Amino acid sequence: xxxxxxxxxxxxxxxxxxxxxxxxxxxxxxxxxxxxxxxxxxxxxxxxxxxxxxxxxxxxxxxxxxxxxxxxxxxxxxxxxxxxxxxxxxxxxxxxxxxxxxxxxxxxxxxxxxxxxxxxxxxxxxxxxxxxxxxxxxxxxxxxxxxxxxxxxxxxxxxxxxxxxxxxxxxxxxxxxxxxxxxxxxxxxxxxxxxxxxxxxxxxx
Numbered sequence: 159x160x161x162x163x164x165x166x167x168x169x170x171x172x173x174x175x176x177x178x179x180x181x182x183x184x185x186x187x188x189x190x191x192x193x194x195x196x197x198x199x200x201x202x203x204x205x206x207x208x209x210x211x212x213x214x215x216x217x218x219x220x221x222x223x224x225x226x227x228x229x230x231x232x233x234x235x236x237x238x239x240x241x242x243x244x245x246x247x248x249x250x251x252x253x254x255x256x257x258x259x260x261x262x263x264x265x266x267x268x269x270x271x272x273x274x275x276x277x278x279x280x281x282x283x284x285x286x287x288x289x290x291x292x293x294x295x296x297x298x299x300x301x302x303x304x305x306x307x308x309x310x311x312x313x314x315x316x317x318x319x320x321x322x323x324x325x326x327x328x329x330x331x332x333x334x335x336x337x338x339x340x341x342x343x344x345x346x347x348x349x350x351x352x353x354x355x356x357x358x359x360x361x362x363x
Contacts, residue, residue: 161315163307166279166324173286180319181207183296183310184283187276187327188248188350189303190310191219192296192318195289196229201262204292207317210299216263217250217271217333219293221285229259229270229290236343236363240336243359246276248333248350263292271335277327295332296321303332 164172164182172182179200182193192208194200196218205212218229223241226233230253233241237251255263255270264270273293275281284291295303296310296318304310307323314321334349336356343360345353 159316159319161311161318162320163311164320164322166322169279169283169286169322172283172320172322175319176283176287176291179203182320182322183304183307183314183318184280184322185277185307185324185326186219186280186293187246188329188332189305189326190296190307190321191275191280191291191293192314193219193283193291193293195287195291196260196263198260198262201260201292204294205262207314208294208297208299210294212262213265215265215267215269215271217273217293218263218290219280219284220272220274220290221281223274225274225284225290226253226272229256229272230254231256234338234341236360237338239359239363240356241274244351244355245274246281247274248276248329248331249273250333250335250347252335252337252346269337273333275327279322279324283322 250273334351335347337344
């Protein structure tokens with residue numbers, strides 16, 4: 159299979175492929191994401207393309223905070239405050255997943271990690287698709303995440319359907335990941351947003 163290189167002006171083409179169940183890599187504010195719609199078939203193809211073992215949760219990207227209701231229940235007060243402060247941006251919130259979200263996304267945890275990327279092209283693409291898409295990094299499992307379309311092609315060329323050839327944002331670290339265990343905030347992964355910034359938001363509640 160030949161991997162199609164899509165110009166940023168042709169987002170409709172990328173959205174068309176995603177809606178058809180194909181895998182499309184696209185830039186975000188951190189690294190290139192490997193996008194797929196949340197269907198069993200597309201998710202299975204994603205795991206195969208990355209060489210990733212099932213049992214690892216897959217993060218989901220949204221076009222806006224309002225789209226969160228497609229994958230999770232109403233955001234708790236703390237999560238809503240953090241979303242208001244840091245979305246769009248490199249913050250992933252791990253929240254209870256709606257019942258219809260595939261197990262390949264949640265890894266059987268009942269939770270889903272969601273964020274709104276601070277990257278206009280990425281948000282526009284998801285908006286045109288009309289539903290959330292996966293936001294796992296566009297690289298072979300265990301390899302470094304990619305910052306350019308050329309890097310994606312070097313790892314996944316001939317394996318995925320298309321790559322949107324546009325620059326990523328400036329963050330050099332992945333998103334910060336926060337979970338909520340028994341109502342308590344939990345840092346699951348350090349990343350682009352400093353702990354002190356998160357504490358400042360929480361202290362105002």
